[in-house]
Amino acid sequence: ADRRYEAVLIGMPDIVSKAFSNKLTYVAKTFVNNYLSYLSPNFFFTQGAGEATYGMISGRGVLYTFEIFFQVICLYSFIKGRKFKGIKFFLFWILIALIPAALTKSTGYAANRVAIMMPSIQIISAYGAIILVEYITKSIHNKLVKNISYIGILFVLIISVTTFFEDYIYHAPIHSAGSMSFGTREVVKYISSIEEKYEEIRVSRTLSVPQIWFAFYKHWDPKDYQKYSKDWIVYEQKGYSYIDQYDGYRLGKYIFGHLDMNTLIRSENILIVGKPSEFLPKISVQKTIYYPNGSPAYFIVAP
Incomplete structure (x- = not known):
């Protein structure tokens, strides 16, 4: 309504303005914006859930940051022609899982509404992890470099999990208390x-x-x-x-x-x-x- 009024105010005929600003265009724009927001790196790795009502930590991605490497490795390998059992199904699963959440009036990042896609996300991450480990095992022949690579991956995993629990146990109860009806x-x-x-x-x-x-x-x-x-x-x-x-x-x-x-x-x-x-x-x-x-x-x- 505001956009339609603004256009008319500047001189656009009302009937033309209505073609650009109506319920259909509003719903379509909201759907696209919401849908893409759930596929953004911000949602997955940095910002995360937009609310703490369901026990999630706002300001923290719904995935560990290191998983971005596993995701990229898996998708890159798939594009390059590597065969993965069920990969097309899991990608399709992710794409349709976002539709119900995107149809809501919220501005996105309602993580509880897209939780249904998490199994497929984790499977794709696992594919990427397997590919990385296979590459290190088969392509790196220097034993020292190979062991350092394994230790480096393990170190990143331990640090990531540790920082999550530190955040969840010692900080989330303070920042999320109001949203979680504490008291x-x-x-x-x-x-x-x-x-x-x-x-x-x-x-x-x-x-x-x-x-x-x-x-x-x-x-x-x-x-x-x-x-x-x-x-x-x-x-x-x-x-x-x-x-x-x-x-x-x-x-x-x-x-x-x-x-x-x-x-x-x-x-x-x-x-x-x-x-x-x-x-x-x-x-x-x-x-x-x-x-x-x-x-x-x-x-x-x-x-």
């Missing part, structure tokens, strides 16, 4: 220890489908859970796409939805759980749940 277990554990003191516990939807966290960590009886969930289906009748968009659905004394602080802050015998940004300044906080980096994740407040 929900601590919230449920603390509230469970004091819930008998309150008639009602209001939980913000910012915990992301908060009823799941309470049901899981409190080991909620499935029969009791299903009894309450029958009333939740009304969210569809109200035109919402997700249950946590609906305000006021219950699970026992827990009520989930939007936190209207101007009203809740005057309530009695109530406990409120939400993110710091949802509360009024200088509010008295009963308990703060922190992210691994020390910043507050959730406030628990009793007005």
Whole structure:
């Protein structure tokens, strides 16, 4: 719509502008951009997943950097005529695996949506590794050089795996804490220890489908859970796409939805759980749940 308006503003007839800027051209452009983004070196080896929601590390390629050599070796050998069992199938697998992800509205790099292609990627990398090892074995006759080559490859593998685990264990928990809903277990554990003191516990939807966290960590009886969930289906009748968009659905004394602080802050015998940004300044906080980096994740407040 913006491009069409810009063209008309500069002087292009509206009917002509519509031919260049319409739903079809928008969908086609988005599809092509998304599709190619998943085939880019940035996605595979440097940038990686665009979000950490599914436990992936943003800013780190979905493949080890050294695998680029295996990929190139395999594809080069294939182009030069070397026969690989099933290689055409694996390449086709990669190309069609990207289609569902490319059709979404996201800007690409949603790694979870293209995870289906990873087996074929790994097989192609393995082909490349085999070719490299075969070359060293058959073409390098100097034993010292051959051994140095093997040790060099092993060294690169060990360093790559070690740096990944260092990143995953010691850095990802800090950088990905918010995306991975860190702190929900601590919230449920603390509230469970004091819930008998309150008639009602209001939980913000910012915990992301908060009823799941309470049901899981409190080991909620499935029969009791299903009894309450029958009333939740009304969210569809109200035109919402997700249950946590609906305000006021219950699970026992827990009520989930939007936190209207101007009203809740005057309530009695109530406990409120939400993110710091949802509360009024200088509010008295009963308990703060922190992210691994020390910043507050959730406030628990009793007005």
